[in-house]
Amino acid sequence: MNNLSQSLWVEFLKARRSKMPVLTALGFSLAPIVGGLFMIILRDPEFARRAGLISAKAQIAAGSADWQTYLGLLAQAEAIGGIILFGLIATWVFGREFADRTVKDWLALPTARAAIVASKLIVVAAWTLALSALNFGIGLIIGNAVALAPAPIEIFWRGGITLAITALLTIALVTPIVFFASAGRGYLPPMGITILLIIFAQILAAMGWGEYFPWSVPALFAGVAGEHTAQLGASSFVIVALTSVAGIIATFVWWERADQQ
Amino acid sequence: MIPAIETNNLVKRYGDVTAVDDLSLCVATGEIYAFLGLNGAGKTTTIRMLLGMITPTAGEAIVLGARIRAGEKQPWDAIGYLVETPNAYPELTVRENLDAIRRLRPGTDARAVERVIENLGLRAYADRRAGTLSLGNAQRLGLAKALMHAPRLLILDEPANGLDPAGIVEIRKLLRGLADEQGVTVFMASHILGEVARLAQRIGIIHRGRLIQELNVDELERNRRQRLVIRARDNRAACAALVASGFFASVTQDDLIAVDDARAIENPDDIATRLVNAGHPPTMLNIAQEDLEHYFLRLVGMTNE
Incomplete structure (x- = not known):
């Protein structure tokens, strides 16, 4: 092209x-940190109550403090947090050209x-992939720091692959947000659409139609509603790709x- | 020679609003052409059509021999432009902003950045973030982006916007030099006739989307009205005496007597004699040429005269 x-050099410079x-890195780091906190609470609810981490009246949901649960939490955070944060990144990369009124500088070159649009998309992809890797990397550090019991290597592989596919599904769904940031010429329309999509994703997933709604698919795949493999067919992945x-x-x-x- | 810019019956409508209406103009290569109009007259819309940023509803624009279509790659390598306000990436320095544009203009010498920084007087601000620049320096940066790659055609929207008087003179000299020495064509939009009359060879006046007049600078001089301006001890009484003698005289807002009759302008001594005889000798008598802004406003029907 x-x-x-x-053009890529310029876009990376701007970012x-x-x-x-x-x-965004600080924002996305919250996911493994909060996940680590859950692990501490799950492992010893009495200690968490005494330390003031949770209210004395809190009822702890079923779950165990182990690597499988923790990596699952990271994947779910990737799916839900990613739609918001990756949408924000796409909104910034494209919408800022309108907010800063710089777009006219590259329309008659x-x-x-x-090529410029492709460069921006590549920057968004690289940025969001880096954040996903950060989510996993910090997750491993925090998992070790809170002394989760050692687990077989397959658990890490499976957790890593689930997180990677969840990340790819979430990143793939950024492109319509990019369109709304462009056609909406700024920040507000794409952010409004993103919030709307998250609400629809929740409602449709609750109604049992989530596998057909693209923005519900990453979270379902990550296991928000239980074991992911049982819920999603190939059609869900095709819908996300389309x-x-x-x-x-x-x-x-x-x-x-x-x-x- | 192929004109640098040619538009044929160019029209742009937004719903019921016609922003540009049947605009046909021709800018010769090497010419400095001023495109004059009030705010909202259609200047920027025309510029955007020339740059392929918006698609005409009807008609065509041909720039440097290429018919302009949205998303076309030609002839942008030979054009430098500044549209509306000069904006830059606020977190990048002046040098980085210029280097970004240089990279998006393949074939532009890497030394062009330093050269244009020097030529536009931006040396002291080269490492300053663009977001911290004054309006005048932001304008210089915008002009630097337009000039960096030594274009054959410059399309500039309000190039003097935000510049101080010294900056305006400096940019005027720069543009004049580019046209005279390098044959660069300059198409500049402005709403200030006095500013463009000092630089342009030809002026096109657009009003409510239509080109209402095209004229050379010497025609402009001829078209401007002259009037006899008089001051007396009692302006109202002196004016009444002239009216009684059959002249079209009136007292202006700045308390002077203005006489528009050709015979008064040709025979000011006769007017002086009449006023002396009427007991209102003039303390000042002068043949004044209509100022450019007044001429412009008269042309677009914005005055009562």
Whole structure:
């Protein structure tokens, strides 16, 4: 693609110079930290009560303080937190050009608009993948720090793969948000849509239609509603893939065809 | 020679609103063309159509020989532009902002960044974040982005916006030099006739989306009205005496007597004699040329005269 490498360099520079990578990393680090806290509570609820971590009246949900549960929590946090945080990242990467009114600077350049849009999508993908890796990495450190009982290597493999696939499903669903950040020309429309999608995901999952609604799929896969493999068929993954591709096509077509006021 | 810019019956409508209406203009290569209009006249919409940012409802724009379509790759390597307010990535320095644009313009020499920093007087601000720049320096940065790759055509929207008087003179000299020495075509939109008349060779006036007049700078001089301006001890009584003598005289808002008759302008001595005889000798008598802003407002029908 025309001048993609230089365009990528520019997009990574813009991301690097902003505070957003640090802020999103701090935000996403909360997931393994909170997960670790749950492990402490699950392992010794009486200690947690005495230490003031939970209320004396709190009823602890069923679960055990082990690596399998902890890695499952990380995957669920990836699915639910990822939709919000990854949507925020996509919103920033695209929407900031409208908020800062810099978009006009790259609409009549010898570098194709498609190359710049592709660079932005690559930055979003790299950024969100890095956060997912951070989630897993910090998870391993915190799991060790709270002294979870050693587990067979298969548990880590299975937990890691579940988290990786959950991450890929969540990241794939960012592309429609990218479209709304572009067509909405700013921050508010895509963030509003993201919140709406999360609400729909909850409602439809509760009604039993979650496997057909793309934004419910990552959380179901991560096991929010129980064992994931029993709930999702191939159609769920196809729906996510089609949604992602539709988001990409809509974004590229919009940037090529829409009037840029 | 192929014109640098040609538009044929260009129209842009937004629903019921016609932003640009049947606009046909031609800018010769090497010319400095000022595109003048009030706010909302259609200047920026026209510029956006010239740059392929919006698609015309009808008509066509041809820039440097290429018919403009949204998303086209040509002829942007030969065009530098500044549209509306000069914006930059606030967290990047001036140098980084310029380097980002340089990288998106393949083939632009890496030394072009330092060169344009020097030429636009941005050396002291090169490592400062763009978000901290004053409006004038932000404007310089916007112009630097437009000029960095030595374009053949410059399309500039309000290039003097935010500049101090010294900066305006400096940019005027720079643009004049580019046109005279390198044959760069300059198409600049402005709403201040006095500013563009000092630089442009030709002026197109747009009002409510329509091109209402195109003229050379010497035509502009000829078209501006002259009037005889008089001051007396009692302006109202002196004015009444002139009206009684059959002249179209009136007292202006700044308390002067203005006489628009050609015979008064050609024979100011006669007017002086009449006033002396009427007992209202003039303390000041001057043939004044209509100022540019007044001429512009008269042309677009924004004055009562």
